[in-house]
Amino acid sequence: MSQIGTLRRLAGYTVKYYNDLIRGIIALLIADALALIIPWIIKEAIDLLPQRPATTILIRYSGLILIVAIFQGVFRFYWRKHLFTPSRKVECDLRNDYFAHLQRLSWSFFQHTKTGDIMSRATNDLTAVRELLGFGVLIIVDTIVTVSTCLILMIIINVRLTLLILLPLPILSFIVYRIIGGIRNQFKDVQVGLSNLSTIVQESISGIRVVQAYVCEESTLERFKRINQEYIRKNLSLTKIRTLLPSMMIFIAGLTAVIVLWIGGRDVITGRMSLGAFVAFNSYLAMLTWPMMATGYVINLIQRGIAAMERIEEFLDIKPEMVDRDDKLPITEIKGEIEFKDLNFSYYPDRGDVLHGINLKIKKGSITALVGPVGSGKSTLVKLIPRIYDIDGVGLTVDGVEIKRIPIDLLRKSIGYVEQEPLLFSDTIRENILFGAHDGASDEDIWKAASISGLSMEIERFPNGMDTLLGERGVTLSGGQRQRLALARVILRRPKILILDDAFASLDAQMEEKVLREMKKVMKGITTIMISHRISTIKDADMIVVLDQGRIAEVGDHKKLISIKGIYQNIYRQQMLGLEMELV
């Protein structure tokens, strides 16, 4: 049932290009028909020979063959062009839809799905689908047309001979069917072997420190050799069966040729068939060989294509969670007051809560700092505000409105969010700073943002300034530079709510202080929530919230918290140690 659904969906994509398809199929039909004419001309020419025709007649026949061939060539060009082009266009459309759909999926999808898997569906699987549409359609049409017409012509020439040749066909298709089944199973085995091989390589390299430190090189190599050997064994047993197919096809094709030579030869001797007909029969037979061979291939192609489309559909059918609800409110502006009310949160319904009973009111324009040990839930808490994670209940409001009733685009447009490890794109520095900017940011604005984040001097020193490329083919930025670029990006965005999730971690204390001071000047009136491990960063915050194991442990300003014996005080003391060391 689902296969039909998949095919229907695929047909939906293809139908758009019916113009190309129809032209292609018509051209294919004409080309196939023309292909059938040539052996017939040869037949006529050979049969004419005993009557000793004039050379001019022979030239006429040769010319005829060439003309037919040229026409055939033209139509072949057309069908190639018109049948393969739509498959490329569908591939492109499908990829666009896939991408657009991915964009609507939530963070949890990307956390639970390997990038490699998402990529592989957009590449390998999509290729399989395209081949189904291109070659698949072509071969199906071609096979049907060629086989049926060739058979008709062969029957016209010699019924008995045609039937004799067709005799081994059922046996042949049975054998092919069995072999293909065997290949499929062996192929899966080989894939498993390959994945084992990749795993051991990946592990041995990732864990090279351990391998070298514990001098396990030799035993690891032994293990690698064993898996390598296993993979080769599987490959060879696949080869054993896979090789059978083409060899057998050649054999069968040869066998039919022998039958024609033997039985057909007798027919020529007894006068049942002319020599020309005998030659033409042979040519038609040769034309049948290719579609016969292709049948196995096309079965494989179709199965693979459908399986691949199903894999793509699997993702396309995931319902995006982050969409506006029907009861959304017509809000046009966000002011920036945030409130958590008895909020609990867990990533999975079956696992324990990551956040318990959070009650917190963050005033508009205030600066709030979150501190606490690793895994205490700080990052999770702030990620709820731009709805990177969605809460189940109603425990979170912005400007007094339940967060899920705010149009999500507006919500996100009003938030600036900087991660500890910000993602930059392989693009110019300018484009990266402009990344989140609302329309109309001038060059001056960009430089100003860069200057606030303390980056402008460094950018000036780059070979192409703002137009310097980042990434694999460009400049590699240090961790601190990346963070400051991410800060520039968010400064230019001018958000109503600013979330700094350990955004200064890679800066040294001096640089952090400088950037922070500059940022405070332009960020007045913006509700700011910052996560930091450095007391120096947060001690001036209006409110400091200490999280511990998903609960709020302490709330207050620096002065208040330092005076009570608790987590904050302890962190403060530990940091003084570090501070002391830097001072010496």
Added chain:
Amino acid sequence: MMRGFANNFLEDEILGKAYDAKLIKRLLRYIAPYRLEVVISVLLLIIISLLHLAGPYLTKIAIDDYISQKKIEGLNIIAGIYIAILITGFVLQYLQVYMMHLTGQRVMYDLRVNIFSHLQKMSLAFFDRNPVGRLMTRVVNDVEVLNEMLTSGLVFIFSDIFTLIGIACVLVYMDWRLALILFTIIPLLFIIMALYRKKARDAYRKTRISLARLNSYLQENISGMSTVQVFGRKEKNFNRFKQINIENRDELIRSIIYNALFFPTIEVLSAMAIGLIIWYGGGEILEGIILPGVLVAFIQYVLRFFMPLRDLAEKFNIMQASMASSERIFKVIDTPEDIPNPEKPVKIEKVCGEIEFQGVWFSYDSGDSNNYVLQDISFHLKPGESIAIVGATGSGKTSIINLLGRFYDIKKGRILLDGIDIRDIDKYQLRHHIGVIQQDVFLFSGNIEENIRLNNKDITLDDIKKVSTYVNAHNFIERFRHGYQEIVQERGSTLSLGQRQLLAFARALAYNPAILILDEATSSVDTETEILIRDALQKLIKGRTSIIIAHRLSTIRYVDRIIVMKDGRIKEMGTPKELIKRKGIYYNLYRLQLFP
């Protein structure tokens, strides 16, 4: 918007020549051990090509000698010979392909073992430069591409050439005049092929580049999807993706046109050849120079002549990809071992564990840069003595421990173990005596037992249980459903951070090293585990020369001496008592009561 992407494609996708004599020569060295198989395979190939040529010739004999002469018995003999040839061809071809695959697989095996064992010899500096994914591609995918070249590319090119030459010979033998007339088409064929090859190569290259660009953009967007979403870039990024996607599509459609032009043109040429046969050969028949069977055989041979040209482009692509792959593989193999083993290593029988750093300077950069992470480090450890290194992040603590096991080599100075320069000791033997416990405990996929044993067959399960009990790991391991056979994953959450620590302790202890190096984990663990770790640590360093990078203040209590590092230099060194007397950094920490 596209300006930034002008040359942004992955290095792996750049393609070069389809044939590089130097690379082929090196590849042949890997094939050399299997030369017998290859020679047999090539011989078989020649025979197979000849057998395939027999069909049309038999047809000719059948027509001219028997069918025209109306001799049925002769026809039976010909049919019998034909079947015999077919069966022989079938068997030989099967053998040949299998043999070639066998060779290909063996070469792959050798090559992979070669790359893998070479990688194992590289220093950590090499792995800092080369991401895991890239190295994996070398060992797995690139080798696979080479196999394809060996079994599908190279061999078929051979077989095609044999077939073409064979056909030409038979044609000349049957009727040299007709053959010569036919050969006039060949120059035309060459021109078309040369044109196509050039266009196809360019098109292939362009499509590969645009596809790489598309894929890298896709990948970037997938890994950064939350950023894209939070910054409201959905539409902008989609538009850009669409643009790259369409560019890729158009590039591909252009390459369709080249194929669509090439193949029909070849077909027209083939029809031209047949036309020539009918015209000239027909005339010859009329003049009585040849018999009709020759004409039929000629037509059949011409059809076979054009067959190998059909998948020419594909073969070309295979060759091109394989040259690129082999170049990348050899680049890895050619990277010299940057921490070479001494040629005449000093034999060390038993290690006492005396360690001395003498004026050690170290930098991660290769060459003569002055980016020293460690500057003039000197200290001495008596056998069994323990020392803790403290200091701010980036002060060079971790670098010190990387040097002792020669994971990196120092720039200046000397490191001595029991009075011997560690560069004179066999590095594997050296590492054998040092137990390293890293901050992040790396777990291999497998069970807990295997992760403690690390492939060392001398360590029995009893040993493992003993050491685990000693370092307080036994209890939590026993609590798993499968005990020591519980499966763990590299990034699996089966084990907590603290449990991983204890497991690493057991791993180190199982090897019973004379020297222990411990980079303490920074992350906090629950109090109960914390106590277990502290207890295990005390046991571990007892009677062992130990260097500990301390992140927990409590750890400092157990060691004999302390080194305080700052900016790559030793600032203070001594017993806790001495350091307190000196009223330096340590004293300040102490005064602040920052540790118990």
